[in-house]
Structure formats: C-alpha cells, structure tokens
Amino acid sequence: MKKHPLDDYLRVARMPHIWCPGCGLGLVVNCFLRGLLRSQLNLDKVVIVSGIGCTGRAAGYINLDSFHTTHGRAVPFATGLKVANPELEVVVISGDGDLVAIGGNHLIHAARRNTDLTVLCVNNFVYGMTGGQMGPTTPLTARTTTSRGGSVDRPFNIPHLAAASGAAYVARWTTAHVRRLEKAVTEALLKKGFSLVEIVSPCPTYYGRMNKQVTGLDQMKYFRDNSVIKSGIDPKGVGIEVNGPIVVGKFIDRG
Numbered sequence: 001m002k003k004h005p006l007d008d009y010l011r012v013a014r015m016p017h018i019w020c021p022g023c024g025l026g027l028v029v030n031c032f033l034r035g036l037l038r039s040q041l042n043l044d045k046v047v048i049v050s051g052i053g054c055t056g057r058a059a060g061y062i063n064l065d066s067f068h069t070t071h072g073r074a075v076p077f078a079t080g081l082k083v084a085n086p087e088l089e090v091v092v093i094s095g096d097g098d099l100v101a102i103g104g105n106h107l108i109h110a111a112r113r114n115t116d117l118t119v120l121c122v123n124n125f126v127y128g129m130t131g132g133q134m135g136p137t138t139p140l141t142a143r144t145t146t147s148r149g150g151s152v153d154r155p156f157n158i159p160h161l162a163a164a165s166g167a168a169y170v171a172r173w174t175t176a177h178v179r180r181l182e183k184a185v186t187e188a189l190l191k192k193g194f195s196l197v198e199i200v201s202p203c204p205t206y207y208g209r210m211n212k213q214v215t216g217l218d219q220m221k222y223f224r225d226n227s228v229i230k231s232g233i234d235p236k237g238v239g240i241e242v243n244g245p246i247v248v249g250k251f252i253d254r255g
Helices: 025-039 055-061 074-084 096-102 104-113 158-165 178-190 204-210 216-226
Strands: 046-050 065-068 089-095 118-123 169-174 195-200 227-229 246-253
Touching: 025 055, 025 089, 025 118, 025 178, 046 055, 046 074, 055 065, 055 089, 074 089, 074 096, 074 104, 089 096, 096 104, 096 118, 096 158, 104 158, 118 178, 158 169, 158 195, 158 246, 169 178, 178 195, 178 246, 204 216, 216 227
Parallel strands: 046 065, 046 089, 089 118, 118 195, 169 195, 227 246
Antiparallel strands: 169 246
C-alpha cells in the first residue's frame, strides 16, 4: 500500500478514526499538519492540547506530544505548558462547545493576556459527541436535538469574541477552503501572542440532517456556495445565521 505523505505525523495504529462519514475533522487535521510543516517549526517543541468532544480526539491521532484534557480546560492546560516552558509551541485543537461554552472564560482571558498560544476552534454548531444538543454557536432558529422548534438563543460570534478580548490574530475559514485554511494555520503558528482560527466544519449526523443539509457533501456545497471572503473587516459583523452567508477571511493581524 502506498504511504500517505502525512503518515509519519499520524498515529496510524489508532486508525480507523471514530469520526462519522462526512465529518470535516479529517480535513482539519490534514490542513493543520500541512500548515505545521509549512511553518518549519521544530516538531520536538510542538505540543497539541485538546478538550473533550469530537474535535478533542484529534490530539490522539497526531503523532506529536499531546494532552487530551478535561472538558473546557484545554486553554488553561495549554497556558500552564507555555508558562512552564516558554520554548514550546503550544496548539489547542478543540470544538466550539469545549472552547466557547464551558471553556469560554478561559478562552477570553487567554486572549486578554495575549498568551502565546495557537487555538484552532472547530465550529460545527452543536455538541456532536453527546447527541447533537444546541450549543453556544448554534445559529438562531437552527434546529438541534434540544431545540426542535429552532434555537431561541443568539449565538457567540467567535471571531468577534476573540478580537474584542485582545487576540493578536483572528481568522475564519471553512473546511471547503483547504488552501486558505492551511495558510491561516501557518500564520497563526508563527504569530507571537494569542492566535485563533475558527474552522466551520460539517456535522451531517446531527446539525446537517436537522437543517436541510443531510449529508457532509451537502454541507460542503453550502460552504462553497455561501462563503464570502472579507479579510480585514471588523469581525463584529461576521455572525452566522442559519443557512445564510458565512463571512470568512483574516480579520485581525496585530503587530
């Protein structure tokens, strides 16, 4: 069997992965690894930290030093690593539920302190691992297993939250923008200070099938057809509405 170019950077003994067909997390890991290699960082100094959830499993599949931590606590674990050994390049890869709900307070204070971390926040709009419940980024009126009639709560706009808290670098791409996402990962890794890349990703098993995007391919087509690139704009205006446009781009890159 032909070897995949990224095999050396994956824990192939743990394959096959647990992610559902159509999930975007395989693309996220691919883009992260390619962006990491492009950055030319010393891989012996790179540490991956994740919390609980579908995205949190990524740390276990990547063949680097990694910590699979408790729910919502990925950022403080990562902060502790960075403070204990400032030479480390510490990367958090986790989901919207882990980072913005139970972990939200840690996220905003790490951004406020401009802690030198890179955070990849994968947003699939629901709690995917525990049954598809409404989460902190579920769009208004979107249906989930706990909002059958449509969500009545306004969601967090993740780029605006990070930027307003003081992040040095903030971007958003979808899993349909693999080259741009790879570049954003590289830029975030090389940026000193707190960097956050939001990655909008399909969850056909729960979010998609309840919101007229039944398959992962349906969601990818939606990302492709409805994404609008507006780099440099104020992220206050990049909130996501159910089945509406998704504004993507690099919004903040402070010197």
